Amino acid sequence: MLPDDPLANVLHIDLTGKAYWMEKRQDLFEACIGGAGVAIRLLNEECPAGCDALGRENPIILAIGPLTGLFPLASKTVAMFKSPHTGNLGESHCGGRSATAIRMAGCGAIVIKGASHFPIYLAIHDGKVYFRDASSLWGMESSFTVGRIIRENEPGAGIRTIMRIGRGGEQLVSYACVTAESYRHFGRLGLGAVFGSKKLKGVVISGRRSLPVSNKKEYRHLYEEVYRKAVESLVMRKYHDLGTAENVLVLNSMGGLPTRNLQEARFEEAAGISGEAFAEQFLGRRLACSHCPVACIHIAALREPYEDESYFYKTSMISYDYEPIYALGSMLGISDARGFLKLMDEVEKLGIDAISTGVILAWATEAMKRGIVSASEASGVKLNWGDHHGYMDAARLIVEQPNEFYRALARGVEYASSTYGGEDYALALGANEMPGYHTGPAAHAGVLIGARHSHLDNAGYSIDQKDTGARRPGAEELARNLLEEERWRQILSSLVVCFFARGIYGPETVSKALRLAGLDLATEDLRRIGKDIHRDKCRFKTREGFSLRELRIPRRILETETPLGQCSESAMREVLEHAERIIEKEEAEAH
Amino acid sequence: MRLAIADSERCVGCQSCMFACSRRQGEAGLAASCIGVRSIGGMERGFTVVVCRACDNPPCVAVCPTDALKRRKGRGIALDAARCIGCGHCRDACILGAVFWDDEINKPMICVHCGYCVQFCPHGVLEFVKRGTIGNATG
Ligand code: SF4
Numbered sequence: 131m132l133p134d135d136p137l138a139n140v141l142h143i144d145l146t147g148k149a150y151w152m153e154k155r156q157d158l159f160e161a162c163i164g165g166a167g168v169a170i171r172l173l174n175e176e177c178p179a180g181c182d183a184l185g186r187e188n189p190i191i192l193a194i195g196p197l198t199g200l201f202p203l204a205s206k207t208v209a210m211f212k213s214p215h216t217g218n219l220g221e222s223h224c225g226g227r228s229a230t231a232i233r234m235a236g237c238g239a240i241v242i243k244g245a246s247h248f249p250i251y252l253a254i255h256d257g258k259v260y261f262r263d264a265s266s267l268w269g270m271e272s273s274f275t276v277g278r279i280i281r282e283n284e285p286g287a288g289i290r291t292i293m294r295i296g297r298g299g300e301q302l303v304s305y306a307c308v309t310a311e312s313y314r315h316f317g318r319l320g321l322g323a324v325f326g327s328k329k330l331k332g333v334v335i336s337g338r339r340s341l342p343v344s345n346k347k348e349y350r351h352l353y354e355e356v357y358r359k360a361v362e363s364l365v366m367r368k369y370h371d372l373g374t375a376e377n378v379l380v381l382n383s384m385g386g387l388p389t390r391n392l393q394e395a396r397f398e399e400a401a402g403i404s405g406e407a408f409a410e411q412f413l414g415r416r417l418a419c420s421h422c423p424v425a426c427i428h429i430a431a432l433r434e435p436y437e438d439e440s441y442f443y444k445t446s447m448i449s450y451d452y453e454p455i456y457a458l459g460s461m462l463g464i465s466d467a468r469g470f471l472k473l474m475d476e477v478e479k480l481g482i483d484a485i486s487t488g489v490i491l492a493w494a495t496e497a498m499k500r501g502i503v504s505a506s507e508a509s510g511v512k513l514n515w516g517d518h519h520g521y522m523d524a525a526r527l528i529v530e531q532p533n534e535f536y537r538a539l540a541r542g543v544e545y546a547s548s549t550y551g552g553e554d555y556a557l558a559l560g561a562n563e564m565p566g567y568h569t570g571p572a573a574h575a576g577v578l579i580g581a582r583h584s585h586l587d588n589a590g591y592s593i594d595q596k597d598t599g600a601r602r603p604g605a606e607e608l609a610r611n612l613l614e615e616e617r618w619r620q621i622l623s624s625l626v627v628c629f630f631a632r633g634i635y636g637p638e639t640v641s642k643a644l645r646l647a648g649l650d651l652a653t654e655d656l657r658r659i660g661k662d663i664h665r666d667k668c669r670f671k672t673r674e675g676f677s678l679r680e681l682r683i684p685r686r687i688l689e690t691e692t693p694l695g696q697c698s699e700s701a702m703r704e705v706l707e708h709a710e711r712i713i714e715k716e717e718a719e720a721h
Numbered sequence: 722m723r724l725a726i727a728d729s730e731r732c733v734g735c736q737s738c739m740f741a742c743s744r745r746q747g748e749a750g751l752a753a754s755c756i757g758v759r760s761i762g763g764m765e766r767g768f769t770v771v772v773c774r775a776c777d778n779p780p781c782v783a784v785c786p787t788d789a790l791k792r793r794k795g796r797g798i799a800l801d802a803a804r805c806i807g808c809g810h811c812r813d814a815c816i817l818g819a820v821f822w823d824d825e826i827n828k829p830m831i832c833v834h835c836g837y838c839v840q841f842c843p844h845g846v847l848e849f850v851k852r853g854t855i856g857n858a859t860g
């Protein structure tokens with residue numbers, strides 16, 4: 131890499147001793163690029179085997195990549211940690227201004243260790259770390275307010291990121307998120323709870339600097355090429371127009387939209403919460419992550435009257451995307467867009483992951499209807515499909531945890547169902563609540579195999595959607611395809627390129643762009659590194675006790691028809707076995 | 722010709738213009754950028770674009786004690802770096818906040834109204850117009 135590239139700096143922060151230091155780690159970035167690749171190495175170095183995910187020894191790793199600040203759309207920060215939700219690999223990605231701010235602050239990765247004994251937030255400006263007392267922010271009701279106060283207290287307007295947790299993180303809800311710039315998240319797998327366990331309320335980061343490139347002329351040239359593609363190409367159109375919410379009607383019409391805890395895969399009232407409906411009635415503003423011309427972030431403006439005084443209104447700005455619409459909408463039978471937006475806003479204020487929250491509430495609703503949970507256990511809250519009021523109350527109680535039942539819900543559906551029963555319809559895959567794609571076997575197998583149990587790991591849903599029935603891939607082929615995609619995505623998430631831009635960043639373009647950042651990697655090298663990173667993740671998972679063989683497949687997933695028919699358990703298990711064999715074989719070869 | 726803000730309500734905060742300005746000067750990153758975009762108290766309320774508006778009687782020029790700043794013919798302000806002592810009066814005098822600062826050499830950076838950034842604003846916020854056209858100061 132280029133000798134003066136600040137990317138090689140790893141900023142270590144010790145919350146216990148309130149100390150920090152920079153360490154040059156060129157070796158890491160040269161071997162595994164950045165982002166996910168660097169983060170998994172650092173996690174393996176810093177996270178002791180078998181550690182308590184909410185203990186002080188669990189590190190938080192944030193990493194960005196060499197293209198951040200140089201090229202459009204290299205806009206994600208990868209977080210790695212041990213997940214308090216699954217007890218295994220925690221990895222989540224967040225956009226906003228986070229990646230550019232870290233790059234401009236003069237480092238490529240941040241390692242946060244230890245725990246403070248009083249609430250603090252970190253201010254990182256130009257590579258210097260300030261430990262700020264956050265006692266007056268702790269316990270604050272809305273994470274929006276927390277953001278506003280930090281904003282008013284810190285420099286760097288326009289070039290900073292403000293990451294913070296809500297009450298959910300403070301209360302150690304195992305799927306609490308970290309929110310950046312009000313609308314972007316390290317959503318999944320509970321980074322918010324890890325922050326909370328360290329009494330870390332937030333992290334603000336800013337800086338302004340120039341970055342080296344190996345050839346200025348070529349740099350400008352390639353930049354323009356990538357930029358034009360991003361702006362013009364059809365690939366990006368979907369994210370421009372309706373945003374990811376476009377998927378609601380698409381999935382519904384094919385019969386792949388999980389509805390009422392996946393009792394059905396079609397929602398008769400989907401039109402009410404469709405991307406089209408939101409665009410027509412509520413779309414109030416579009417936003418972009420830093421260095422992204424696409425601006426896929428859609429914000430709804432919800433105007434509500436105050437009940438106690440006429441001619442008084444408040445307007446809330448609430449972001450919407452496909453995944454939260456599925457989880458807090460169709461999954462709960464909510465078709466009233468206003469109801470969905472209010473619930474979404476509540477979940478944002480609390481700072482808990484929208485997907486997990488929706489899936490857990492869906493399970494709780496069914497559990498109550500089937501009588502395995504009583505009304506008194508639910509503290510009198512009535513959960514009924516379509517009724518957002520009950521769900522808003524329940525979300526607050528999940529955070530407050532007044533009793534055993536809500537304490538169980540605060541640990542996820544896997545745990546709650548292991549205590550109360552109802553596993554058959556507890557929709558977690560790899561202990562992580564399922565994403566919104568009931569498109570066929572590849573979607574679910576993909577999430578099970580995926581290292582972070584996310585639909586984005588290997589996009590199995592897209593394999594299903596391409597399936598015309600003409601030639602269905604066999605179990606081994608499917609396993610191979612999923613793993614191959616997942617490995618390539620390790621490269622994208624090491625460059626920290628937004629997955630929406632994967633069509634723009636093909637292997638050749640990546641290789642050219644990296645050369646300008648001083649990394650000479652041919653396309654074969656990229657494939658090899660992708661494999662290495664994936665192997666490192668699998669190693670971590672195995673070390674922490676993960677086994678593909680032992681994964682639970684909820685019956686509901688098998689029972690409810692997908693557009694490709696019912697999924698069979700044996701066929702899914704066969705895919706998992708093949709995946710395991712491929713991973714083991716390659717592990718053996720690597721030795 | 723000069724740079725003008727057509728409609729800051731359309732700004733999505735992507736910072737493409739800021740990166741463009743740096744690139745125009747042969748730099749990657751943000752340090753060299755003479756244009757800034759920041760939220761109006763939270764992104765939900767939108768953005769303001771901060772850049773030199775090529776004033777007719779520029780206060781920055783008026784306060785410079787060494788005559789390092791001159792109005793350029795047709796567009797913006799020119800800095801004579803050899804005269805500049807880095808006192809920062811120009812920065813204080815610009816109530817738009819459009820005099821940016823180069824910390825490395827301790828001198829101001831002001832937009833030269835080249836129009837390069839306009840090509841990289843994907844949402845029609847910026848425009849390159851004839852001098853004399855009335856535009857928003859900062860958006
Ligand atoms: S007009 Fe030129 S100098 Fe002014 S902000 Fe745009 S790119 Fe920078």
Ligand code: SF4
Nearest residue numbers: 732733735736738842
């Ligand atoms: S390029 Fe345009 S939309 Fe993007 S930040 Fe600049 S002015 Fe706003």
